[in-house]
Amino acid sequence: MKNKYNIIFFLLIIVFIASYLYYSKSIDIKEEIPIKENIEINKEDYLKIYFMDVGQADCILIDNNKNYVLIDGGNTIDGKKLVKYFKSIGIEKFDYVIGTHPHEDHIGGLNFIIYNFKIDHFLTTNIKTDYKSYTNMLNALENENIKLEIPNINDTFKVNNLLFKVLYIDDNTEDINASSIVLEMNYKDTNYLFTADTTTDTEKKILDSLNEVDVLKVAHHGSQYASSAQFLLKTKPKYAIISVGKDNEYGYPKQVVLDKLNELNTKVYRTDELSTIILSSNGKDIEITNKYTDTNKE
Ligand SMILES: [Zn+2]
Structure with missing residues (x-):
C-alpha cells in the first residue's frame, strides 16, 4: 500500500x-502587452496594423474595416505561412499590395500572396533586378494578370478611411534601399510612417515633407545608416516598431538607433522580442498588443 x-x-x-x-x-x-487598455474600438470603423513576425524581413498588414493593404511580404520562406495566416483572419482581397523595393526580405513572399488573393493595385519601384524573388514576383503578376504600378512622389491614394501619400520612390539601382517607397498614412487624428529600408540620404531629401507621427516603422530593421537625429526630431514618433530577426547577422537594431529613440521617449516594440505586433486604433487612441504567430519558423 x-x-x-x-x-x-x-x-x-x-x-x-x-x-x-x-x-x-x-x-x-x-501573450499581451497592452500599452493602453480597453480603448473603445468601433467595429464599423477601426484600424488594425499587424507587423508580422517574419524574422529578418518586413511584412505589414493594414486593416481598415476589412479593407486590406499589405506592405511587403517577408522572405520567400514566409510566403506560405503568411497566406495561411491571412486566410485564417478572413482576407480574400487586398486593395493595395506594395513591394517597397526588390530585395528578398521585402518581396520574397509576395508571389505566394499574388497567387492566393485578389489584388486591386500592386505598387513597386521601377528597379529591375535578376534576383530570383523579383523574377518570381513578376511571373506571378503576369500569370494572374495584375498590372504593376509605379507611383510618383506625392501621389496619394485612399483606402476606405485611410489616406496614403508616397513620400519617396526612386529608380536608382546604385542604392536600392535608398530608393524604397516611403509611405505616410493618415487615419483620422493619427499618423503613421512606413519607411521600408530607406537611408539617411533619403531622409534628408524628404525632410520638408515629414510630419509628426504617432507610429514609425523604423527604417531598415534598425540600421545605423537610417533614423538620423534630424529625421527623428522632425517625426517625433510616439511609438516605434522594429521588424527584425532574432540574433540577426547584422546586429540590428543598432544601439545607436535605440538610444536616439529612447532620448525622444519613443516607446519601442520589436518583432524579435514580441513576435507579431498588433496595433489597434479608433483614430484617436492607439493600443499595441502582440501575438506569437511563429510565421518565420518551419
Ligand atoms: Zn530589409
Missing part, C-alpha cells in the same frame, strides 16, 4: 516538473 502512494507521489512530482518546464519556457513571449 505504501509503495502505491510512493508511486503516485513520484508521478505527481514528474507532472509538476514537466509543467514547470513547459510554462517557464512559454513565458519567453508575453
